[in-house]
Amino acid sequence: MPGAGGGQTGAVLLSPFIKPGTVSEQSYNHYSLLASIEETFKLGRLGETHLPGTSTFGRDIFTAAP
Numbered sequence: 157m158p159g160a161g162g163g164q165t166g167a168v169l170l171s172p173f174i175k176p177g178t179v180s181e182q183s184y185n186h187y188s189l190l191a192s193i194e195e196t197f198k199l200g201r202l203g204e205t206h207l208p209g210t211s212t213f214g215r216d217i218f219t220a221a222p
Contacts, residue, residue: 173218180216188212 167189191205192212204210 169213169217171218172222173220175220178217178219182211182214182216184211184213 167184187203187205187207187210190202191210193199194201194205195212
C-alpha cells in the first residue's frame with residue numbers, strides 16, 4: 157500500500173515456509189513486515205501497524221509447508 161515517504165524497495169525473506177525463488181507482486185510496506193512478525197508471535201501491534209490497510213504477508217509469500 158503506497159504511503160507518505162514511500163518508494164519501492166526490495167526485500168529478501170529466508171524461511172522454511174517460503175519456496176526458493178518466490179516472487180510476489182503484492183504491494184507491502186515496512187509496516188507489513190512488522191505486522192507479520194507481530195502476528196506470527198502473537199504480539200500486540202506497535203506504531204502504525206494497527207492502521208487499516210496494513211496487510212500482513214500471506215500465501216503469496218508463505219508458499220511452502222515446513
